[in-house]
Amino acid sequence: MPNSVSSLPMALYRREQIRQAEFAVCQGDSDALYQLVEQAADAALALLRLESRLGLQTVLLAGSGNNGADALALARLMLERGLPLRVLASADGKTVEHRRAQKAFEAAGGVVEPYNKEALDGAEVIIDGLLGSGTNGELRAAMAGIIQDINASGAWVLSLDLPSGVDADTGNVNPIAVCADMTLSFGGLKQGLFTSRARHFAGEVRLASLGLEAALSQETPSAQRVDGQFLKDLLGRRPRDSHKGQSGKVTVMGGNHGMAGAVRLAGEACLRAGAGLVTVISQPEHQLTVNANRPELMFWGCELVDMEVYLRLGWADVLVIGPGLGRDDWGYNLFKAVGMSDKPCVLDADALNFLAKEPRRQQNWVLTPHPGEAARLLGMSVAEVELDRFAAVQKLQQTYGGVVLLKGAGTLICDGEQVVVAPVGNPGLASGGCGDVLSGIIAALMAQGLAPMTATIAGVVVHGEAADLAAAAGERGMLASDLMPFIRQLVNSDLI
Numbered sequence: 001m002p003n004s005v006s007s008l009p010m011a012l013y014r015r016e017q018i019r020q021a022e023f024a025v026c027q028g029d030s031d032a033l034y035q036l037v038e039q040a041a042d043a044a045l046a047l048l049r050l051e052s053r054l055g056l057q058t059v060l061l062a063g064s065g066n067n068g069a070d071a072l073a074l075a076r077l078m079l080e081r082g083l084p085l086r087v088l089a090s091a092d093g094k095t096v097e098h099r100r101a102q103k104a105f106e107a108a109g110g111v112v113e114p115y116n117k118e119a120l121d122g123a124e125v126i127i128d129g130l131l132g133s134g135t136n137g138e139l140r141a142a143m144a145g146i147i148q149d150i151n152a153s154g155a156w157v158l159s160l161d162l163p164s165g166v167d168a169d170t171g172n173v174n175p176i177a178v179c180a181d182m183t184l185s186f187g188g189l190k191q192g193l194f195t196s197r198a199r200h201f202a203g204e205v206r207l208a209s210l211g212l213e214a215a216l217s218q219e220t221p222s223a224q225r226v227d228g229q230f231l232k233d234l235l236g237r238r239p240r241d242s243h244k245g246q247s248g249k250v251t252v253m254g255g256n257h258g259m260a261g262a263v264r265l266a267g268e269a270c271l272r273a274g275a276g277l278v279t280v281i282s283q284p285e286h287q288l289t290v291n292a293n294r295p296e297l298m299f300w301g302c303e304l305v306d307m308e309v310y311l312r313l314g315w316a317d318v319l320v321i322g323p324g325l326g327r328d329d330w331g332y333n334l335f336k337a338v339g340m341s342d343k344p345c346v347l348d349a350d351a352l353n354f355l356a357k358e359p360r361r362q363q364n365w366v367l368t369p370h371p372g373e374a375a376r377l378l379g380m381s382v383a384e385v386e387l388d389r390f391a392a393v394q395k396l397q398q399t400y401g402g403v404v405l406l407k408g409a410g411t412l413i414c415d416g417e418q419v420v421v422a423p424v425g426n427p428g429l430a431s432g433g434c435g436d437v438l439s440g441i442i443a444a445l446m447a448q449g450l451a452p453m454t455a456t457i458a459g460v461v462v463h464g465e466a467a468d469l470a471a472a473a474g475e476r477g478m479l480a481s482d483l484m485p486f487i488r489q490l491v492n493s494d495l496i
Helices: 015-026 030-050 066-080 096-107 141-151 260-272 284-291 307-315 329-339 350-357 371-378 382-387 389-400 434-447 452-473 480-491
Strands: 058-062 085-089 112-114 125-129 156-160 182-186 204-208 223-225 249-253 277-282 298-301 318-321 345-347 365-367 403-406 411-414 419-422
Touching (some): 030 096, 030 182, 058 066, 066 085, 066 125, 249 434, 260 277, 260 284, 260 480, 277 307, 298 307, 318 434, 329 350, 350 371, 365 452, 382 389, 389 403, 389 419, 403 452, 419 452, 434 452, 434 480, 452 480
Parallel strands (some): 058 085, 058 125, 182 204, 249 277, 249 318, 345 365
């Protein structure tokens, strides 16, 4: 029986690691390899039963490799149970396992039809067994056409191993992929399923381990997945005699002319995530905006970077620079002042753009680029960053040090020793100010004593979980400020 989403393991792997685990288990024995196909089919049948999809008009699409073999073995199991189905082949089988599965299906009375679009008419369930994890690169036009037909069918779609057209290692799609309702990953969880465009195409992910657990335990996972459980027992209860000075002090810098909202959001997020004291350094004209509805924020109006600014940098446990900073001399001078400090800091927005122009490496900072900022930091295009987000976040960390958080669908976090994937949040976060809120949360958690990597992971999870709670009223139209009450709820939840 495949595992449920809530019990998915945290370890993620690259396709080659899973292939090596299969080899370790089977030792190249053809019968053993075919048994993996049969186990995959058993798991898929169990999942269809669990989802109440058996007995519906089903079309199984079989490719030419072992992904097609999985689909054919599943078709035989369904045929033996008298379930309604049609099997369409996109090409002739190319592997021993495929030919064996097709022969067994035909021996049971099944018929494999050449692909035709009309066969999808009336399908209630489509099983995607077209392309497996070994496929990468741009699809042939014929295969892209089949995938378009699947996506336009309106049927409920189960992808075997991963959606056809999705790269198992990067999650990238080139140029199109099956948009599945559910993906049943075989052997181990592919790292690409949890980031990039795969977040949209994979649907709900389940796992059928096929007995590879012991072999994969000998491998170092390529990445780790985190979810809301990461927050469990992380902060603990505050001592009954604690005071504000023990809860962390943060100085937030930004809010150039016309951008008071960014620094205001970052400052309030710091407070909502538990920081004891927060000072905002911004343009003097913004004091009313910052303090009108949030008088708990201390404010320092800064026209020039003077000794008062440096005193407020020295006062803080953690610095945040970037929200609404701007790219003029005022923002640049604040950026340079932070560079002269030895305090841990979180860099966002235009602070990252200044860093791209004046690169340096530092160990006690957290960088929070979105793909556009990451592209500038790496001197490449956004498309190149998104082509392999895992490679991009690791290169950013190698170049700039510290902890790097690459925003996007399936946020990636890297400290040079591990890569963490946080498939949390929703498209409602595609709204101005949400990144400022995230920077504030991370800084507050650092100020409360969490190590930068731990604080960054926890900040991303709190941010994403808060977004999911806020989205109960709808993702479209969700504001960054809508996250605030839920941030407070999460850092005080029963999970912690």
